[in-house]
Amino acid sequence: MNKTRILITNDDGIYAPGIKALWSAMSDLGDVTVVAPNREQSAVGHAITISDPLRVDEIKRSNGFKGFSVDGTPSDCVKIATQALLTDKPDIIVSGINHGSNTGMNIIYSGTVSAATEGTMLNIPSVAISLNSFDESNFDGAKAAAKAVVAHVLEKGLPEKTFLNVNVPAIPEDEIKGFKITQQGNAAFKDRFEKREDPRGKVYYWMTGHMIDPDTETHMDHYAVLDGYISITPIHYRLTNHEFLDELSSWDFT
């Protein structure tokens, strides 16, 4: 019997601790191929590279970790992996383990989530997994969560154009309350621009800000994570607002 083919990628880059943790967890479930950006690509959203060529290099890290680095975005990695580097279509694509949660409105900025979107558009079951912390110390809870979710997706499949967005609280594994099926919530960054002057007196701006979460129930993604649950949200990319079609049809544009 052929072993399960697992493609992994991320947006923190191939040298990030999170992708190594994911590689270690996924190696228990099948044959893992790593194709990831050669440097951090956070907040690239669903960018793809069309005006430049892509370079691919073979990378080795400790403990047998090896993979392909690409000088592009997470979406580029999924495209080039499935359409140029791999001989066989992967059975599943897993993106992560991201440093920092991807919840609420922020998922549209996330390179990690966009890799799962790209996989979904290629009709490959996909999972994005993020840890709600920028601390690199402990991926145990996220590794266990990734294994449980991926095993279930491999067994049961996913509906058309739908992937799972998984967010794990950064607390000791035995304090995690369990899995919670959630909806994309309303957590969002409230941006602010800091205006500065460079040494030559020219103005520049830094984008900064903080997370705001108006949600107060555990069936919303970010709140569930803060409450100690592993949040699993089914995300799709059917973007038509069907409820508005009738009213919009009554507008007389002529």
Next chain:
Amino acid sequence: MNKTRILITNDDGIYAPGIKALWSAMSDLGDVTVVAPNREQSAVGHAITISDPLRVDEIKRSNGFKGFSVDGTPSDCVKIATQALLTDKPDIIVSGINHGSNTGMNIIYSGTVSAATEGTMLNIPSVAISLNSFDESNFDGAKAAAKAVVAHVLEKGLPEKTFLNVNVPAIPEDEIKGFKITQQGNAAFKDRFEKREDPRGKVYYWMTGHMIDPDTETHMDHYAVLDGYISITPIHYRLTNHEFLDELSSWDFT
């Protein structure tokens, strides 16, 4: 009475013909502020700039066109315009006129569409407008469409978290069949990677491909445009697949 405040941006850059056509059309409806990328930013999706500062420059072109150029993405432009450059919140954000249609699955790669998404997330009514051609010669149909749609949105408003994605056929204005309210269709790029060797024998890849549209009815966005209609699709960013929540809740992850 205060004049209507209109913010315009695009992803082809502040020097593109399309944004000048849009500026000209919108100037008939109110006070226009232009804040756009300083160079082409196609296919950047919803990328934002978090690791670099942003520079803003004042730009003048012919016929009185002036605006702010930003060394960032379309989403950056909307953020910095509304949160640093403008004194008053705009009444509407219009993104375009894009060279090339933004329909089907491809809208998630589009910088032009992402600017409208960003405006929507900031609770500002937003419209994205694209012309189904890379030819720069004739924006008349798209200008008229932009004026009609924007006037209606200003009068009637839009539902929460929803914007309008407008695509205009590149045919003479008097041959356009009219407006058609559509759904996001299934048109998508079928990618292919072309493998080449550089003069030093190192391999690189170009992403290429062609559009595939399985749709055959005019209530789908891309097909409507090909059939001679101006397509108007209400797009939202509520990404939860609600239909799958119950079944997913029955999976036993423990």
